[in-house]
Amino acid sequence: MRRIQEAPQNGDPGKFALPSSNRCRSASIASAVASWLRPSSALLPEMVGRDWKARLWVAIALLLVLGGAGCSQSTARTDGSSGKPVVIQNIGSDTMVNLAQAWAEEYQNVEPNISVEVSGGGSGLGIAALINGTADIANSSRHIEPEEEAAVAEHSGSKPREFLVGFDALSIYVHKDNPITSISLEELHEIYAEGGKIDRWSQLGITNIPRARTDRIIRVSRQNNSGTYHYFREVVCGKKGDFKLGSLDMNGSKDVVELVSHTPGAIGYSGLGYNTRNVKMIPVSRKKGEKAVLPSIETTLDKSYPISRPMFMYTPGEPPAHVRRYIDWILSPAGQKIVELTGYIPLNLAEDKR
Amino acid sequence: MIANQPDNLKRPRMARSMTAILGERTIELLIRLCGVSAIVFVFGIFLFVLREGAPLIDKLDWSRVLFSQEWYPTSKGNVRYGVGALIVGTLSVTGLAMLFAVPFGLGAAVFVSEFSTGKVKETLKIIIEMLAAIPSIVWGFIGLTVMNRLIQEYLPAPVGLNLLNGAILLALMSVPIIVSIGEDALKAVPDSYREAAMAMGATRWQTVYRVLFPAARNGLLAAALLGVGRAIGETMAVLMATGHAVNIPRSIFDPIRTLTATIAAELGETAVGSDHYRMLFLIGVLLFSITFVVNLLADLAVRGVRKQ
Amino acid sequence: MSASPFTVTPLVRRNMRRELAARIVLGAMVAAMVLPLLAIIAYLAVKGAPLISLKFLTTNPTHGMREGGIWSALLGTIYLVVIALAVSAPIGVLCAVYLNEYAKDNWLTRIINLAVVNLAGVPSIVHALFGLGAFVLFAGIGRSILAASLTLAIMTLPVIIASTKEALAAVPMSFREACWNVGASRWQTIWSIVLPNSLSGILTGVILQVSRTAGETAPIMFTGAVFFKKIQSGTLFAYSLTDQCMALSMHLYTVTTQVTNAPEPLPYAIALVLLGAVLAVNAASIAVRSCLRSRKKW
Numbered sequence: 001m002r003r004i005q006e007a008p009q010n011g012d013p014g015k016f017a018l019p020s021s022n023r024c025r026s027a028s029i030a031s032a033v034a035s036w037l038r039p040s041s042a043l044l045p046e047m048v049g050r051d052w053k054a055r056l057w058v059a060i061a062l063l064l065v066l067g068g069a070g071c072s073q074s075t076a077r078t079d080g081s082s083g084k085p086v087v088i089q090n091i092g093s094d095t096m097v098n099l100a101q102a103w104a105e106e107y108q109n110v111e112p113n114i115s116v117e118v119s120g121g122g123s124g125l126g127i128a129a130l131i132n133g134t135a136d137i138a139n140s141s142r143h144i145e146p147e148e149e150a151a152v153a154e155h156s157g158s159k160p161r162e163f164l165v166g167f168d169a170l171s172i173y174v175h176k177d178n179p180i181t182s183i184s185l186e187e188l189h190e191i192y193a194e195g196g197k198i199d200r201w202s203q204l205g206i207t208n209i210p211r212a213r214t215d216r217i218i219r220v221s222r223q224n225n226s227g228t229y230h231y232f233r234e235v236v237c238g239k240k241g242d243f244k245l246g247s248l249d250m251n252g253s254k255d256v257v258e259l260v261s262h263t264p265g266a267i268g269y270s271g272l273g274y275n276t277r278n279v280k281m282i283p284v285s286r287k288k289g290e291k292a293v294l295p296s297i298e299t300t301l302d303k304s305y306p307i308s309r310p311m312f313m314y315t316p317g318e319p320p321a322h323v324r325r326y327i328d329w330i331l332s333p334a335g336q337k338i339v340e341l342t343g344y345i346p347l348n349l350a351e352d353k354r
Numbered sequence: 355m356i357a358n359q360p361d362n363l364k365r366p367r368m369a370r371s372m373t374a375i376l377g378e379r380t381i382e383l384l385i386r387l388c389g390v391s392a393i394v395f396v397f398g399i400f401l402f403v404l405r406e407g408a409p410l411i412d413k414l415d416w417s418r419v420l421f422s423q424e425w426y427p428t429s430k431g432n433v434r435y436g437v438g439a440l441i442v443g444t445l446s447v448t449g450l451a452m453l454f455a456v457p458f459g460l461g462a463a464v465f466v467s468e469f470s471t472g473k474v475k476e477t478l479k480i481i482i483e484m485l486a487a488i489p490s491i492v493w494g495f496i497g498l499t500v501m502n503r504l505i506q507e508y509l510p511a512p513v514g515l516n517l518l519n520g521a522i523l524l525a526l527m528s529v530p531i532i533v534s535i536g537e538d539a540l541k542a543v544p545d546s547y548r549e550a551a552m553a554m555g556a557t558r559w560q561t562v563y564r565v566l567f568p569a570a571r572n573g574l575l576a577a578a579l580l581g582v583g584r585a586i587g588e589t590m591a592v593l594m595a596t597g598h599a600v601n602i603p604r605s606i607f608d609p610i611r612t613l614t615a616t617i618a619a620e621l622g623e624t625a626v627g628s629d630h631y632r633m634l635f636l637i638g639v640l641l642f643s644i645t646f647v648v649n650l651l652a653d654l655a656v657r658g659v660r661k662q
Numbered sequence: 663m664s665a666s667p668f669t670v671t672p673l674v675r676r677n678m679r680r681e682l683a684a685r686i687v688l689g690a691m692v693a694a695m696v697l698p699l700l701a702i703i704a705y706l707a708v709k710g711a712p713l714i715s716l717k718f719l720t721t722n723p724t725h726g727m728r729e730g731g732i733w734s735a736l737l738g739t740i741y742l743v744v745i746a747l748a749v750s751a752p753i754g755v756l757c758a759v760y761l762n763e764y765a766k767d768n769w770l771t772r773i774i775n776l777a778v779v780n781l782a783g784v785p786s787i788v789h790a791l792f793g794l795g796a797f798v799l800f801a802g803i804g805r806s807i808l809a810a811s812l813t814l815a816i817m818t819l820p821v822i823i824a825s826t827k828e829a830l831a832a833v834p835m836s837f838r839e840a841c842w843n844v845g846a847s848r849w850q851t852i853w854s855i856v857l858p859n860s861l862s863g864i865l866t867g868v869i870l871q872v873s874r875t876a877g878e879t880a881p882i883m884f885t886g887a888v889f890f891k892k893i894q895s896g897t898l899f900a901y902s903l904t905d906q907c908m909a910l911s912m913h914l915y916t917v918t919t920q921v922t923n924a925p926e927p928l929p930y931a932i933a934l935v936l937l938g939a940v941l942a943v944n945a946a947s948i949a950v951r952s953c954l955r956s957r958k959k960w
Contacts, residue, residue, distance in 0.1 A: 094920055101890070105724070119889040120920050124428075124623030131625055134805075151625065214512045223598070224428045225623030240431030245423060245439070246601040248515060248609050251593075251619065252920035262506060263513045276923075378849045382764070388753050389760030390770075392777040392823065395816055399784060402795040461691035469685055478692060480948060485699050487870075487944045489877020490786075491911045492933050495918055496702055499929075529695055557677045559684035580783070587785025589880040590915070614787045618880055621790075626799065638791040642784060649783040653776055 086322055091119045092126020092139030093227045094252050095168055095271050096311055099342045100139055103330055106338055110329060114322055120252070123227030130316055131155055136323055138314045141168060141227035142234075158317030163327050166336070167345035169272040169295035169308040170232060173260045173279045177210050182283045182292035185236065185306055191217055191267065193237035194244050201265065212264035219247035220256050220268030228253065231309050232269050269307075272296075273343025300345040308345065400642060407635030414633075425600045427620070427630040435633050437640070439600045443610035446603055447517055447592060448585045451524035455585070456578050458525070459532030463577070464562055466533065467540040479537075486530030490590045497523045497595025511607035515597035518606045523591045528581035535580055539573020540566055572655045579652035583645050589614040613637050706937060710930030718931065722895050727917060728924045732932060734893045737900060738807070738907030742882065743875045745811035745903075746818060751868050753815075754822030755857075761823070762830040763852055782820035786880040789817045793885040808903045810886025817881055818871040825870070829863020830856060862954030869947035873940040879911040887912040889920070910936045 090100055097120035104116035126138035131151045144152075144160060152160045172188070174180055183204075190198040198204060200215040207215075221243060222229040229249075237243060250256045256268040261278035272295050275281055283292035286306045299305040313330070315323060329335050336346035414435060422436030466478050501522060502514035511518070543566055551561040567574070597609025598619065617634050624631035721731035757778075765771040793813030803809045833856050841851035857864075879887075887909045893900035901907050914932045917924055 097889070097920065101727075115892055117888075117891055120916070121889060122623045128623060128625045148625075212512070213510050216512055218513045223619045225620055230428070234430075240429075242426050242429050242432065245425070246599050246609075248513065248597040248599045249611075249619070250598065250919070254921065255919045259502075259513075259515065262503060265512055378847060381849055385756045385760045385764060388756035389765065389774060391753055391757055392774055392781055392820065395819065396777040396781050396784075398796065399781075399788065399792040399816075402800065403788060403791045406791070406795045406799075458691045458694060461688045462695060465685075465688035465692050469688060478696075481696050481699065483948075484941055484944060485695060487873045487877075487940050488699075488702075489874075489879075489911060489936060489940060491877065491879045491914050492706075492937055495914060495929065495933050496706075498918065500702070500705060526695070526698060557681040559681045560677065562684075583783040587783065587788075589785065589787045590911075594915075594918070614785055614880075617787045617791065618883065621794075621884055635791055635795070638788045642788050645783045645785060645788075646780055649780045650776070653779050 086114045088116045089135045090137045091129045091135040093123040093141040094120040095141040096139040102338050122225035124225045140312045142230045156316035160314045163313045166311045166339045169300045171272050171281045171295050173268050175264045176280045184285045184288040188236045194242045209264050218266040221247035221249050223249045297345050301348050403638045407632045410632035440613045442602050444612040447520045450521035451585045454525035455528045459529045463533045463536030467537045482530050493523045494591040494594035516607050516609045517603050520592045520596035524585040528584045532577045532581040535577035539570040543569045576652045576655040583648045589618050706934045710934035713927045713931035727921050735908040735910045735913035739910040746814035750815035750819045754819050755826050758823045758826035778820045778823050789881045805886050806904045807907050810882040813881045813885050814875050825867025826864050829860035833859045866947045866951040873943045
């Protein structure tokens with residue numbers, strides 16, 4: 001590091017100065033200030049000349065401040081009266097995010113001046129956003145917990161309003177070369193739950209998965225911010241149970257299916273809408289020996305498929321008019337058609353009268 | 355004070371205008387403030403992260419937290435915050451990555467510094483800089499898509515997202531740091547050492563092996579330590595490539611989870627102020643402390659270089 | 663003995679063999695790093711190229727981000743990078759000026775240097791935690807472009823300090839001494855001689871940070887970046903400082919992990935754009951460096 005201590009200080013000429021500037025510093029500053037205050041001083045013309053740089057900087061700074069103040073008007077969130085688009089923030093379940101996205105896009109054609117912004121992140125994130133006041137509608141693929149309800153009530157003053165908007169069937173996926181034909185909830189419990197005894201495919205009677213390196217069951221699961229994770233845990237591991245450690249916890253519903261499609265010894269769970277040609281969905285039965293059922297609209301609506309769950313939208317209290325209109329549209333046949341098109345289970349409109 | 359001055363010197367002229375002097379004083383004050391800003395920010399980071407996590411410190415049984423595998427922060431029945439498997443995951447992926455990166459990095463540093471000249475040297479340095487510029491999310495993407503299939507197909511791995519996958523990515527990410535700092539360390543060895551060795555009839559490799567390595571030892575150590583720091587702190591690549599499984603690995607083909615990936619995956623959903631939220635901040639404090647120690651060691655090693 | 667110093671004895675032959683072996687092994691090590699890099703770039707290019715076009719870069723994503731382009735993410739990244747560097751470059755340069763020109767060799771300076779090295783080593787997720795705790799919550803800015811940019815600024819600060827310090831130190835002492843000789847003050851010297859002469863090094867350092875800032879995901883994930891946000895296309899001012907934004911790195915993450923039935927080239931195309939932008943910026947910085955270096959007067 002350089003030693004630059006011999007460098008002259010501010011205004012002080014130091015030892016390299018020319019002889020004529022040899023004077024007491026404070027006296028010179030005092031006289032400079034005095035002459036600055038006396039407009040008729042002989043120094044003024046020179047100071048004007050030397051000060052132009054300072055003035056230029058001040059002018060630039062003022063311009064930046066004014067320009068910054070002008071540019072920082074955020075996009076308006078009025079309720080449509082000024083003609084700018086109204087924004088509905090829709091945050092939450094990853095399971096529902098494709099569906100929510102499809103609804104948002106279709107709704108653009110219905111009401112062009114309302115813009116629905118959809119984010120994923122998990123049911124937990126959506127409800128947290130509801131608590132924090134940053135979401136208008138939270139998508140959730142699980143029921144809101146009592147503590148969360150209380151937190152929303154505390155923040156917004158009224159309890160959250162729940163809207164049932166459809167159903168999702170959770171399918172069990174395996175690699176497409178896996179010869180397994182069905183599975184029961186009990187076996188799933190033994191595979192996935194803490195304390196479960198089934199670790200190997202041979203314990204299920206499967207011994208010949210082509211290209212699987214080991215006999216180990218590779219469990220693919222979701223990260224714990226996911227409503228899918230919570231729901232599956234409740235159904236398969238029990239209300240207060242936990243998953244076995246060591247499952248590969250993926251970020252999104254799509255990831256699970258992708259990984260299972262490439263990994264011969266894997267098993268995973270994900271929404272029905274994420275099925276692809278490269279994986280195999282296996283039928284699930286409630287108990288071993290009972291009839292195993294593939295997930296579909298019919299089997300979900302008549303409750304014969306055991307792993308299906310309702311999808312909810314929550315608003316903090318009674319929703320404002322434009323949000324209510326959106327939700328009503330979602331519950332209408334137009335909205336429910338989109339549910340079916342994206343691979344979810346629409347409400348059985350004859351029964352549901354919300 | 356100068357007395358009895360002639361008239362034309364009675365009202366002394368300023369060498370510079372008042373505004374210029376004040377302006378310079380202000381700027382120098384600003385410079386001094388910016389100078390200490392680094393300290394302010396480092397302390398600030400530690401304090402803010404600690405502040406968010408602090409309320410939970412007393413509530414936890416730390417021996418169980420640090421040594422237990424069971425990470426169940428969202429359990430309905432039995433909330434457990436065991437970070438043991440996560441710590442093992444971080445250390446194992448970093449260790450394996452360094453096992454690849456340090457020899458390759460130091461070897462490349464030696465090659466670039468001693469065995470290549472002119473255009474080849476410039477090109478190699480540019481390519482290594484390019485390697486350093488690849489964003490970590492792109493590495494994670496490659497691990498998730500490309501390395502996943504490669505490992506699955508050609509190696510006896512049950513699943514492609516595992517310790518090995520993460521380690522290879524981390525190695526490729528830390529190598530540029532090791533190469534650039536290692537090269538600096540080798541360049542810092544005075545040419546007289548090389549000339550002396552050549553005068554004794556040593557081949558280039560012998561010079562490197564017997565003269566330069568011992569001479570640049572501290573700098574090379576610092577390079578390795580900074581590579582370790584980079585690997586420990588990596589988030590997105592390991593999040594996507596290691597399988598994110600809470601697991602103590604029994605082979606390099608087992609999936610694992612690191613501390614950094616845990617924070618990244620779980621922070622989004624936690625409600626601000628909840629226990630889970632605070633636990634994630636405490637994991638952040640743990641990470642900060644680990645990298646602080648590693649950087650401190652690297653700094654001491656480099657200080658050793660200066661003393662030579 | 664008729665052996666001269668230059669005869670090739672078995673010992674010499676052995677040493678030469680070892681030398682050759684070492685050269686080959688070390689060269690192979692370098693190749694082991696260089697080849698994957700080239701293979702990765704080639705693979706991404708091949709898989710992602712079908713989707714890349716000017717239209718891809720300038721249209722917003724539609725249909726659940728499966729179709730359309732990446733304009734909102736690209737614009738968000740540009741905003742984040744520009745604001746982050748606008749904040750960290752001045753502070754970093756001034757800090758380096760302090761360390762190199764004003765600081766005495768005492769314990770305070772040593773601590774500052776240690777702090778810079780430590781700041782450089784902080785994991786990116788801890789930066790995210792800090793950004794969340796300090797900017798989003800404590801300062802009350804909320805999740806926004808501003809909070810995310812400030813977090814990124816703190817992340818790039820130490821590297822800018824280090825590279826500026828090097829650039830300043832490369833200016834010969836004689837330049838400064840010449841200035842003092844004519845009566846210039848310390849700041850005048852710095853402003854008129856030292857900074858202009860170290861500009862190439864400073865610029866290189868700052869430009870390199872552009873690529874690093876554009877590629878980071880973790881610091882912006884919780885402080886300002888979102889899964890999806892609709893913005894006006896066609897204008898450069900579609901975001902405001904208090905909005906949340908999309909970002910290229912975050913977009914790659916969400917498309918890879920959460921968007922179903924996306925056309926297969928899409929994540930590769932995004933990765934290619936990100937990688938291409940990063941490498942282009944790096945190449946620009948190298949060009950700036952060599953161009954300005956050739957103009958150096960010493």
